[in-house]
Amino acid sequence: MLPYFEIRHLVGFEETNLVGNVYYVNYLRWQGRCREMFLRELAPEVLADVRADLKLFTLKVDCEFFAEITAFDELSIRMRLEDLTQTQVGFTFDYVRLDQDGSEVLVARGRQRVACMRGPNNDTRPTRVPEPLRRALEPYATSRPAGAGRAQQPVPVTSEA
Secondary structure, rough: OOOEEEEEEEOOHHEEEEOEEOOOOHHHHHHHHHHHHHHHHOHHHHHHHHOOOOOEEEEEEEEOOOOOOOOOOOEEEEEEEEEEEEOOEEEEEEEEEEOOOOOOOEEEEEEEEEEEEEOOOOOOEEEOOEEEEEEHHHHHHHOOOOOOOOOOOEEEEEEOO
């Protein structure tokens, strides 16, 4: 099993700006899409709970860019669990361009913090992260080596021997 949950995406023209590179807000949309597909595939009980009264509030989101991507670039969006508290979940997202020659390049890295809440909109309160979500996230906990920071330029994710 991979140490991350992954979705693949082929960039379309509608996701680019006049200059031809991907407009930044799309990276944030892809984070949300990755999280949704994770729930759909690995924690469907949580989706049923969301249809009832569980709310997943995004508290914070960010993305750091290392390289441009354009239409028809193929991406792998890779989600990992960064931290898990009683009521909140922290995710990291690696945006990896999958090149034709089989190489992979880290083009961006994002983070997202989500709070679990319950109750009507006028009286919403924090609640524990549901157990099915905790179990589904367990295999994807981040395990970065000490001193591993954020890259400042395009970084090959794997190297060909």
